Amino acid sequence: MGQVDGGGDERDIPSPGPGEVVVEVHAAGIDAGLVHLLEGRPFPVKLALPLRGDRVLGIDIAGTVHSVGESVTAWAPGDAVFGAAQGLSGHGGLAEFARARSEHLLAQPSTLDQEEAAVVPVSATAALHAVRDAAHVAAGHRVLVLGAGGGVGHFAVQIAKALGAHVTGACSPGKAAMVESLGADVVIDYTTQDPLEAGPYDAIIDTGGHRPLRHMRRALTRTGAVVLVGSEPEGAPLGGLSRSLWAALVNPFTRHRLVMLNSSIGSQALQDLAELIEAGMLRPVIHARYPLEHVSTAVQQLGRGRGTGKTVITVAQPAEEAAWARFQRR
Numbered sequence: 453m454g455q456v457d458g459g460g461d462e463r464d465i466p467s468p469g470p471g472e473v474v475v476e477v478h479a480a481g482i483d484a485g486l487v488h489l490l491e492g493r494p495f496p497v498k499l500a501l502p503l504r505g506d507r508v509l510g511i512d513i514a515g516t517v518h519s520v521g522e523s524v525t526a527w528a529p530g531d532a533v534f535g536a537a538q539g540l541s542g543h544g545g546l547a548e549f550a551r552a553r554s555e556h557l558l559a560q561p562s563t564l565d566q567e568e569a570a571v572v573p574v575s576a577t578a579a580l581h582a583v584r585d586a587a588h589v590a591a592g593h594r595v596l597v598l599g600a601g602g603g604v605g606h607f608a609v610q611i612a613k614a615l616g617a618h619v620t621g622a623c624s625p626g627k628a629a630m631v632e633s634l635g636a637d638v639v640i641d642y643t644t645q646d647p648l649e650a651g652p653y654d655a656i657i658d659t660g661g662h663r664p665l666r667h668m669r670r671a672l673t674r675t676g677a678v679v680l681v682g683s684e685p686e687g688a689p690l691g692g693l694s695r696s697l698w699a700a701l702v703n704p705f706t707r708h709r710l711v712m713l714n715s716s717i718g719s720q721a722l723q724d725l726a727e728l729i730e731a732g733m734l735r736p737v738i739h740a741r742y743p744l745e746h747v748s749t750a751v752q753q754l755g756r757g758r759g760t761g762k763t764v765i766t767v768a769q770p771a772e773e774a775a776w777a778r779f780q781r782r
């Protein structure tokens with residue numbers, strides 16, 4: 453661990469282990485998973501990932517490479533990268549410096565700024581796994597995205613469109629314009645109309661609302677798929693997990709495909725997302741920006757299953773922007 457004296461502020465700099473990279477973080481994305489960790493809910497989270505000691509959370513990052521560990525050849529100090537920090541093991545992105553596995557970083561796409569790149573990894577990976585790998589969405593499929601205005605949902609709409617599907621996005625009225633702008637063919641305000649009644653769908657990507665499984669199955673084609681990404685039911689000790697476990701039990705006995713998504717960051721998915729981004733087919737929508745010192749407010753505002761697009765935490769300005777800002781203030 454080293455230290456840097458930033459003219460009054462002293463920052464701890466971790467050392468990279470073998471195969472690791474230390475990134476100077478410029479922006480960090482946050483999402484529902486961080487809220488679960490902080491609140492220890494649903495309760496299995498407490499058992500799987502107990503929060504002990506002095507740990508820095510946060511997975512999504514964009515920044516510049518500060519130093520590289522043994523056997524890292526892909527990156528050199530100064531490279532602009534985005535990807536996943538080791539937030540689950542406590543070396544996460546909600547700090548000036550984060551540790552990441554070398555293979556969990558990519559060069560920042562030329563079409564995104566730092567903040568946009570920072571909000572892609574977790575939510576867009578979940579969307580890609582849900583739409584392409586779990587639901588097997590193909591050209592001409594009719595796809596319903598529940599929670600189309602949320603962190604995962606707004607990526608899912610774009611990925612399903614990129615695969616050539618006819619996409620219906622369900623969201624509350626305040627998010628309708630945004631979902632339409634993402635390319636959804638039909639936008640349904642679920643507060644006045646039941647999107648399940650507008651089926652049948654080849655795939656339902658469920659990121660919000662916690663609708664009963666039997667209702668969603670009635671809205672499917674004969675061999676359609678429901679992918680349960682997540683939901684935030686109030687007062688349920690297992691959260692959305694109980695419904696997902698039920699889906700896994702029923703799945704072997706039906707023609708429908710009922711998938712409980714368990715997405716994790718992988719280098720192939722990040723590369724596929726970067727290709728979609730560079731091709732102009734995928735772009736994050738940032739709804740809220742907070743400086744690092746206001747991260748607790750940001751987490752509170754994220755809400756429980758009511759997010760809009762993505763929330764970004766600005767950690768530090770790149771050196772040249774900081775110098776320019778200082779110059780302008782003179």
Ligand SMILES: NC(=O)c1ccc[n+]([C@@H]2O[C@H](COP(=O)([O-])OP(=O)(O)OC[C@H]3O[C@@H](n4cnc5c(N)ncnc54)[C@H](OP(=O)(O)O)[C@@H]3O)[C@@H](O)[C@H]2O)c1
Nearest residue numbers: 484578599602603604624660661682683713715757758759
């Ligand atoms: N399985 C995995 O690997 C994985 C990975 C990432 C996330 N997740 C989980 O997936 C869930 C979604 O994550 P997120 O980051 O996208 O959360 P989010 O940003 O809060 O989005 C959830 C969206 O669902 C909408 N919604 C709520 N009730 C609805 C209903 N009845 N019908 C349609 N839409 C409704 C919400 O807003 P409105 O009500 O205002 O429309 C919100 O836009 C969370 O539970 C998260 O933990 C799981």
